[in-house]
Amino acid sequence: MAFKELCTLMVQKLSGGEDLILATIIDEDGSSPRSAGARMLVGKGGRLHGTIGGGAVEFKALELALELLEQRKSRRKTYRLRHNDQEDLGMICGGDVDVYFQYIQGEDERTIALLRECLERLDRDxxxxxxxxxxxxxxxxxxxxxxxxxxxxxxxxxxxxxxxxxxxxxxxxxxxxxxxxxxxxFAGKAFIFGGGHVAQALEPILSGVGFRCVVFDSRPEYVTRELFPGAYDLVIGDFGKIGDRIKITPNDYVVIVTHNFDAVVEEQILRNECAYVGLIGSKTKTAALKKQLSQMGFSQEILDKVHAPIGLRIKSETPAEIAISIAAEMILERALRRERD
Structure with a gap:
């Protein structure tokens, strides 16, 4: 998680006595390279972490950050990304970004304590x-x-x-x-049922964009740190009794890529409310599973919530391509969900 990496680095640098500038886009208008929330951490040696869009705006922001570091001051500045503007940066985005340059003194105990609390709470649900x-x-x-x-x-x-x-x-x-x-x-985890090739390609992508991944498989050799070094948790359990090992909440995302146990896992998942359910397989296979679950009493409304076949339609074939299509669909669903909240 990028913010966790940022906090860890800031604690390290501040505890060592180094002054920092944290440049954050706090507002934007029109088209801009990055949106509000984008951050760049700057130390005496230059950029340490993150980006606020690259190009001319980041070059100018880095220059100002180094000046403010010398002056030991905070400042707010608007960069106008429009042609023929007084502060034209030669970009064609056509928008403005409002950047807050936050000066943080080395060994600032209050900020270090806050960042450490943040690191601890980022691991909570x-x-x-x-x-x-x-x-x-x-x-x-x-x-x-x-x-x-x-x-x-x-x-x-x-x-x-x-x-x-x-x-x-x-x-x-x-x-x-x-x-x-x-x-x-945000509360919630991404449960990946099945530890095969698709899961191995998918977990690093999801972890890299802020999903906390839990990989579940009945085979111990498919649930290891060697295969999933970035996973939030690894669970070995019976696919027929997933409730014995995990609890699904309305904030969770579920990916079913077991192949041999898809039906039994899907049946259990659909008895819970969750944010997203995706099932791998061909149209023929997923249609057959849908019919089977319908005969078991699941309503059409519940069945229609399942993304099957899983992933955006990008004509993916390899495990890596399938993983990208799944991750893209989950990112989209997460964004739409946040807009609704």
Whole structure:
């Protein structure tokens, strides 16, 4: 997870006494290379992590970040990505990006403690937001807010928190304060049933885009750290009794790629509510499974929620190509779900 990597690096650098600038896109208008929430961490040696879009805007932002690092100051700046503008950067995007350059002093105990708390809470199954008060740029305040273990956000009521805790980054003026809030973690896991070639190609892609992957198989040799080094968890269990080892929640995503046990796994999954269910197989196979489940009493409404055959239609054939099509469909479903929330 990119944000976890960022937090880990910041704790390391700050604990070692190094000053940092965290450049964050807090707002955008029109077309821009990156959207709100994109970050770039800068140290005395230059860019350390992340990107806010590359090209001219990132070059200019990096220059300013190094200047602010020397001055030990925070600043907010808008970059206009329009031709013939006073600050034309020679880009054709046609939009603007508002960047907050956050100066963080080395050995800042308050920020280090917050980042360590963030690292601990990123491993929990909770929705989590990072809220930054930008009213006074020189004395910004960051706070974590989570649905499971909420932290108190100073002087903000329930209606204010509701406005700030959305599925997308928010820049809001509340009670004469300017506040930026960004979701950094969402509850739910991605359960991959079957540890074969498709699963082995899929897990690194999903883990790289923020899904916490749990791989489940009945064969111990297919559920190892050598095969799935980036998985959140590995589970060896009976495909006929998955409830003995795991619990599916409404926030979870499910990928069924067992081949030999698809029907028995799908039957159990459909008895639970979840965010996404995808089943591998040809149209003939998936249609036969759908008919079989219908005869078992599952409604058409429930069966229609299953993505079968799984993945976007990109004429994929190899395990790697199939994995890309599955990941693309899951990213799309996650984005649509967040828009609805």
């Amino acid at each position: 909770e929705n989590l937001w990072l809220i930054t008060d930008l009213t006074l740029l020189s004395s910004w305040v960051m706070t974590l807010y989570g649905t499971e273990t909420p932290s108190s956000v100073p002087d903000l009521g329930d209606s204010d928190i509701k406005q700030l805790t959305r599925s997308m980054p928010v820049l809001a003026d509340i009670k004469e304060r300017r506040i930026y809030s960004e979701p950094i973690n």
